[in-house]
Amino acid sequence: MSERRPGAAPNETTRRALLGGTLLGTTGLLLGGTALARTPPTTREPDIASTDAWGARPPRNELVLLSRPARKIIVHHTATPNSTDHSRAHAFELARSIQDHHMDHNGWTDTGQHFTLSRGGHITEGRHHSLAAFRDGGRHVVSAHTSGQNRLAVGIENEGTYDNVAFPSTQYDELVGLCSALCTAYAIEPYEIYGHRDFNATGCPGDRLYALLGQLRTDVAASVGGDPTGVSWPLLRSGDEDERVRVLQYLLNEHGATLTTDGIYGPATEGAVRDFQRSTGAIVDGLAGNQTWNQAVRERTYGDSGPAVRAVQHRLGTTVDGVFGPVTESAVRTFQSERGLRGNGVVDARTWDELVG
Ligand SMILES: [Zn+2]
Structure with missing residues (x-):
């Protein structure tokens, strides 16, 4: 219900x-x-x-x-x-x-x-x-x-x-x-x-x-047909410091936060997580787990722009300009084929799952 x-x-x-x-x-x-x-x-x-x-x-x-x-x-x-x-x-x-x-x-x-x-x-x-x-x-x-x-x-x-x-x-x-x-x-x-x-x-x-x-x-x-394997997300919390946190920060910025994307899960990131959880009807606990990731990831494809695209580019090691152009799409396809995913160049939940790591 x-x-x-x-x-x-x-x-x-x-x-x-x-x-x-x-x-x-x-x-x-x-x-x-x-x-x-x-x-x-x-x-x-x-x-x-x-x-x-x-x-x-x-x-x-x-x-x-x-x-x-x-x-x-x-x-x-x-x-x-x-x-x-x-x-x-x-x-x-x-x-x-x-x-x-x-x-x-x-x-x-x-x-x-x-x-x-x-x-x-x-x-x-x-x-x-x-x-x-x-x-x-x-x-x-x-x-x-x-x-x-x-x-x-x-x-x-x-x-x-x-x-x-x-x-x-x-x-x-x-x-x-x-x-x-x-x-x-x-x-x-x-x-x-x-x-x-x-x-x-x-x-x-x-x-x-x-x-x-x-x-x-x-x-x-x-x-x-298709892939039935459900996505699974890491549980991140205050004090964590790695690339997964940086992806989370980009995604929160996509939804209106203004975080420095430094990969450090400090008080500002925790506050942004709580705000995001509150706004999406998720459990408000300041922990970035299943609900937070599922709410935060958005399908990104050729022609899109913004912080989520920056996260994709950062993880793929391409120029981080926030614009999903041909270079980014090509890098996504390569990444997908390396990970055994359908290489369609679209960053959906499965590809996000692999990008987050
Ligand atoms: Zn329901």
Whole structure:
């Protein structure tokens, strides 16, 4: 379930502010009645009931659709009762009750997540336009399921509470199918499948479902190809002093900090980590671990610029000018092939993982 506490509330207000700004022209567009579906995914599309099918209310405000694909998938549980009603009618009722809760209790524009998977294995579209964006493959509906990740990640809510209860096999099989189709449509690597607790201070998606995510990545890779090995980050703390700290400092600067990139995890770096954790809904402990890295790394590719690109260049030993040009791209490709990665020149989570060391 999406976070309720204020520190982790998705940034709906911030996103709405984009609607009136000139940013819209380059980063997103308003959806009217435009049909989006153009490029069907190459895998079998799971049976997904649209918002029309289950009788969704219209969104309170217009939604933001980004003209770029989602880059990762985040798995949740709804933290609702483990219903024994496996009917389609129940799945539709669940979809309506979640939308009511998100709009009336949380005050959100629409359902927070993109898709909901019932314990009976029925998939419903959550936020409006999610299905069309997925079928398009090049678009992503800004959502409200994981603080700090709503512009990047597809959110899947799984009905139930899986702290102590096993995840049903029917639901699991449908989750594999949905993730496989999403990975194909958006060209997402299986290692970019995460649980909500990888980003925010939450127990979601429950210990039992979270423990299945390695298997999920493996099964998705078996279905559609790609690398299922989950990323793993170092745990850095005050007093540390090395190149990993320097990468962290560059990444924090990418998110608005103004640190000296000296590789020393002193009071300024610890303070910046805490500020960043607070702003992204992560556990605020001043330690740079799984949540902090997952929130801080951003996919970087040809044409990008800024502190994160400087981190890449520093680690690769190329000129550190903060501009991802042909020399940097070539160095990234070489680095990737040396590390046995797909040499596509894009610095994604797996390549960041190797760069951090
Ligand atoms: Zn969640």
